[in-house]
Amino acid sequence: MPYRRTPRVQARLDSQRANILDTAIELLAEHGYAGCSMAAVASRAGVATGSVYRHFPGKAELVVEVFREVVTREVAAVEAASAGPGEHADRILAVFDTFATRALKAPRLAYALLAEPVDAPIEAERLVFRRAFRDVVARRITEGITAGALPHQDAEVTAAALVGAAAEVLIGPLTENDAESALPALRTFVQRALGGH
Numbered sequence: 001m002p003y004r005r006t007p008r009v010q011a012r013l014d015s016q017r018a019n020i021l022d023t024a025i026e027l028l029a030e031h032g033y034a035g036c037s038m039a040a041v042a043s044r045a046g047v048a049t050g051s052v053y054r055h056f057p058g059k060a061e062l063v064v065e066v067f068r069e070v071v072t073r074e075v076a077a078v079e080a081a082s083a084g085p086g087e088h089a090d091r092i093l094a095v096f097d098t099f100a101t102r103a104l105k106a107p108r109l110a111y112a113l114l115a116e117p118v119d120a121p122i123e124a125e126r127l128v129f130r131r132a133f134r135d136v137v138a139r140r141i142t143e144g145i146t147a148g149a150l151p152h153q154d155a156e157v158t159a160a161a162l163v164g165a166a167a168e169v170l171i172g173p174l175t176e177n178d179a180e181s182a183l184p185a186l187r188t189f190v191q192r193a194l195g196g197h
Helices: 007-031 038-045 049-055 059-082 088-105 107-114 120-146 155-175 179-193
Strands: none
Touching: 007 038, 007 049, 007 059, 007 107, 038 049, 038 059, 059 088, 059 107, 059 120, 088 107, 088 120, 088 155, 088 179, 107 120, 107 155, 120 155, 155 179
């Protein structure tokens, strides 16, 4: 007969897993991928290293889960920003303003999400993030085209190009703590790419 955990044991394990994930997010935000080792997470979380391995087979699996959690929040934030009031182009600009502003608040974490050298499973998760972000932008571009507010274009290609450009524009400034200076130029680029002035 297979072993079944009691609700109390399961609740404790779930709480421990959540604590490990929260701690890994903190370490990633402070030290990047290189500083987010299993031992460092265990030490900060106040658990044995073996407890971290009980929940995650290795560092890559742990950080993939961290990426999923953080990216879900980021995509929700830009989705909400894009649903706000204003013209179609303004709502698309709100996506990039929100993304850049949030990146500025946690530059080390943003750099880890966007560009830091990572293991292959995490790189794959990074692509999922870019696609989710692209899809938010593409939906708003499509709405703008349908409403006649934006010139006809391939919404997915434009959105993918904008997301890639935004990431590229922010990478250097994020590592130099100077991303704010890049925001006006990024806004201008987005407006022009959409067919505006």
